[in-house]
Amino acid sequence: MRDDYPLYIKWRYIVEYLLEISGKFPKNVRFNLADRITNISLDVLEAIIEAVYTKKKADALNRANLNIEKIRALLQICMNKKYISIGQYEHISVEVNEAGKMLGGWVKSCKEPGI
Incomplete structure (x- = not known):
């Protein structure tokens, strides 16, 4: 049933991409910034799944929306610090x-x- 939701499919791709690029962060930030990005992106995925299966969708969707904003801010920091390339930033920004x-x-x- 989850696969019937384009947002679920899109966000699963985003999580996989973020896991890939954050694994290449410098060691000094891999276990704080990279983990934070990974955990927040997984929180978004969980909120989407919750929205699919619950009647009270608004709370889960609002939580997902807030976490997407956090991801945007963290990705900007990563680009500014050159942990990700401009091309990677542009690609993931379009997806997000x-x-x-x-x-x-x-x-x-x-x-x-x-509804």
Whole structure:
């Protein structure tokens, strides 16, 4: 059932990509910044799964939205510190922005009467 949700599929790809690039961070930040990015991205995935399976979707979706903003901020830091290349940053930013738009649409649909 989860695979019926494009946002779930998109975010799973993002998590896999973030795991790949964060594994190449310098050792001095791998166990704090990289772990933080990984954990927050997994929190987003968990919130999406929760929204798929629960009737109270708004709480889970709002949590996912907040965590996506955290991911954006952390990725900007990574690019500024050159832990990721500009190309990697541009690629993942496009993916995260698309996921954010998908999430926003889902949140909006939950606010409509009868949903």
